[in-house]
Amino acid sequence: ETGVTQSPTHLIKTRGQQVTLRCSSQSGHNTVSWYQQALGQGPQFIFQYYREEENGRGNFPPRFSGLQFPNYSSELNVNALELDDSALYLCASNPGTGVYNEQFFGPGTRLTVL
């Protein structure tokens, strides 16, 4: 157990809908990152938040957006869902500083878009 939780575990949506995925980071971790993992692929970086501000973004369109809250929780919002958005969505939290600054991953949310 990493102390990082995500909800929901599974989700089924239809094309064009909107979805919100949630993550609760480890206490004290001020950085959260979101990754998309398509079937059979490595995780791809979506964006990172540090102290409630977006701190970096991968090659994802603006319909992927996020928020980080002071209580170590965060959200990933996806608008206008497309079939290719079907994937495992992982959040990871890390302290932001320190020698290892290791990212600890949550269990993921499996999103299926029909």
Add this chain to the structure above:
Amino acid sequence: ELKVEQNPLFLSMQEGKNYTIYCNYSTTSDRLYWYRQDPGKSLESLFVLLSNGAVKQEGRLMASLDTKARLSTLHITAAVHDLSATYFCAVTNSGNTPLVFGKGTRLSVIA
């Protein structure tokens, strides 16, 4: 742009045999991570390697890092079925930057 390549992508091993997974990365990095992923599950951290020549071992797995060659290896000794999983290496540029992952090596250990 930081890129990470792993090979092989698929590996079928007999129980009791040894094998090595390779991870190459394209630009200078200050941290390299190895993760394990079981089907349908999240990523489990195995090793964090920071410096040139770093070697870490846990059970039948040993990871090493050569920063000059931009190469890390994950060596499997006397494989057992429980090691069947997908193994990812991931690298960061520096500081609090995101991870760049390889495509993963799907390991299957057979009797």
